[in-house]
Amino acid sequence: MRELTKAEETLLLAILRLKDNAYGVAIKQHIQKTTGKAIPYGTLYFILEQLAKKGYVKRFTGESKPERGGRSRIYYTLTSGGSTALKHAYKMQKKVWNGYAELILVDKN
């Protein structure tokens, strides 16, 4: 299984956190809130499409909203493949960081 990139990981986590409300604007704002970095829609959707292609997320077309000019929201949810990939990533992360986290934290202080 291919490793998730950092961006993919962040996005998957955002979708997981947002639960039923995971659509473009919400994801974007959530990411901005958690990471402090703005991510353009182009990039956002590019990554979302990659994730959909790999089978980590699923798309749902929601209700159309007047504040969107009558366009529908596109919601994303994690698939089981998605959660496996996240779990895997977390494990990898832990393995990689094992023993180093303390060093860096210590140094910083």
Place this chain on the structure above:
Amino acid sequence: MKRTKPPKFAERILSILSASRKIAVLGDTEEEYRMILSDKGRFRADVWYVWQIFRPLPFLIRSSVYWSYEMFKNYLKIGIRNFKKFKSFTFINIIGLSIGIACTLLIALFIKNELSYDRFHHKLDSIYRLSSNWHRPDGSVSFRYGSVPIPLGPVIKEYFFEDIKFFARICTMEFTVRRGDFLENLDVTLTDEAFFKLFSFPLLDGNPSHVLSSLNSVVLSETLARRYFGNENPLGKRLTLILGEYRNDFIVSAVAKEPPNSSSIKYSLLININCLGSFRREDFLSNWNTTSPNWQTFIEVMDSDSPRRITNGLPQFTKLHISDQNQSFTLQRMRDIHFDQRDTGTPDLTEIYILSVIAFFILLTAIINFITISVGNASNRFMEIGIRKIVGAERKQLIRQFLSESIFITAVAVFLAMMIARVLLPIFNTLTNKSLVYSDILSPSNMAVLFLFTVIVGISVGSYPALILSKFKPVDLFTGKQRLSGKNSFTRILVIMQFSLSIILTVVVIGLSRQIRFIVNKDYGFNRENVIIVETQKREVQPSERLYEKFRNRLLNQADIIRVSSASGSFDRVGMTGFLYNGRRYPASYMRVNFDYFKTMELDFVEGRDFSHKISSDMQALVVNETLVQTLGLKKAVGTQILYNSRIFTIIGVVKDSHIFRMDHRIQPALYCINPILPYRYILIKILPHNLSEILDRIRATWEELEPDKPFSWSFLEEDIESQVMNENRWKNIVLYSSLLAIFVACLGVFGLTSISVARRVKEIGIRKVHGATVSNVVGLLTRESIKWVILANVIAWPVAWYVLHKWLQNYAYKISISPAFFLIAAFSMVSVVLLTTSTLTIKAALANPVDSLRYE
């Protein structure tokens, strides 16, 4: 209401940029836009929204443009390197193409001009011209004339009053115009008052419906007004028009714009046709029996169904006015007049076809060159193509590369072609007898067409090489398995086509010049040498008689002048009439001649005698030609009586058939009389062939003494005859120049191909020389192939050339027979041109030291 939606234009751009993710992205941005709108206000929201458009731009540019730019840079570099490396080929391609395109440009200009004739009339589609047909006894048409008798106009308008709105007769006559002391002879247009209502010739001032309604009004063209009145206002000024005894003052009622170049109807001074009044009524305004090419009658019809009704009613109408059953009238659309062969001197559609075919073929030759050279030269690019393929170039990319190269070359050629066309335009104008303007080429619509043309020619030129070259397998390219040579049958066919075209044109040029020489040198049945023709002004019968007698008596007293006579018509300037015999009407050319006419022209009598002063009954006598006797089937012509001009005439003599009338027409029945039904128009003076200028001066002096008011205009009969073949000469020159161009372009191609094949055979030549081949062996070897092509091309070209020439010659009643010599001369010259072209290359190759070509083996 406040706007809550993002700016429209930005939304549209964003929608284009977001492509497949449109719904989601647009929706999201709009939603966020509203959030910012409510938080921070419209301005910040708008700025934010627009910013969203620019955000992905750097990435977009980088990804899409960068790579194609890199490739393009590479194509450009390699392309320019190749152009430089194969300078001669690039040169051949560009020069050949630009010549072909320049020809196409000029001819397109010509065709555009031809097709625009008379199109400026607003009522074009409701204007018709009345024309006459003369029938043979079996009902087939023997003559078509674009004119009808003068009195027909008002009568037909009356008869078909429900279908004809206006009519306008147009007839030109030469008047002397006097303005103060200024005097000149001018072709005056006599017409009806509806002229300016019917046709869309703009008047500078004056009401189109009234300017000609008064019998003494005159309308001037702008140039003429300036010539007569300078900067004064010409309106209301006086002009005197003189025609023999007729002399009348006219008042300028309007000034008309110059008729456009593309108008079939020309005018400079217009008067009402009825102003002649009773004067000349006898033979002109009320004469139903005669028509002349410069008497035309136009009508405007009421509605689209009128022409049909008029056509149906015409036979009935004709019966009422014309006793002759061989004559009928028809309607002709104004639209068709320009290309109607009834009017001599205008090019008909075939000429346009021929010109376009020639231009197309020259262009085709250039395209063929391009293809053969690129394909032939391709082996030099095998390495490049192979490497591109290995590195991962798709076939599509290779095709694109070659196509852009050829489009680039075409663009350069088009640019050059426009300059060539600029230089050639004056020559082309002389050849085609036109006054085309270069700026017409530069109109925006033409530029658009030219751009399209560049792309199309570029693609057609480059597609074959592009498709062929991109097809190869890289392995074959490197191992040298792939051989692409002049032996390629496609290339060979193309080259043979070029040669064939050049040979066809050459044969036609030879044939045409022979035919022209034939016409000019033909036995005309009369002696045309040393005859001077003095043109008098068209006038009434009596004064012309008096003038002639005085002039003749003075001249005959002078040395070197042998004979003087006169006639109503001269070479190429005769009218048609009809006469009755045994109750049937026959068409004939007619001429009023004077005593001594036949002696002056040295026309021999077959039977009977010449007119004589002593026999007063000769006023009612006729001399006819042999053809007329044959047409009537007379056993004994002399003494036969016919009804002509409502009077009985007796035939007293028969002269040999002669081409007094026109060369390219078959000899028509002709009658000559001395009865004063027509005034003399031409005075013929036979002189001794020496001291020409001195004799001419004397004749002029005599003329000026007798007729101080009238200009002295003269010509040699011989020149008149030669000017008849002007049109033929023009055509010969057109074909000559285009065949030279075609041959030149074809030679460029041969040169290119030979140099390719020589380059390919360098080693072979070296080996042959080592084994003892002589220089001439090698040259023979190298030229054999192109000579073979030329011979094959001859075989193809000859039948076509024969057919073309045969068709062309069918226009002439008297023509040369097509001789095999034409073909042999063409073949021989083609072979020698090809040998000359290739000789420098082949001789150089044959003389080369074999060591140079073989030392790397």
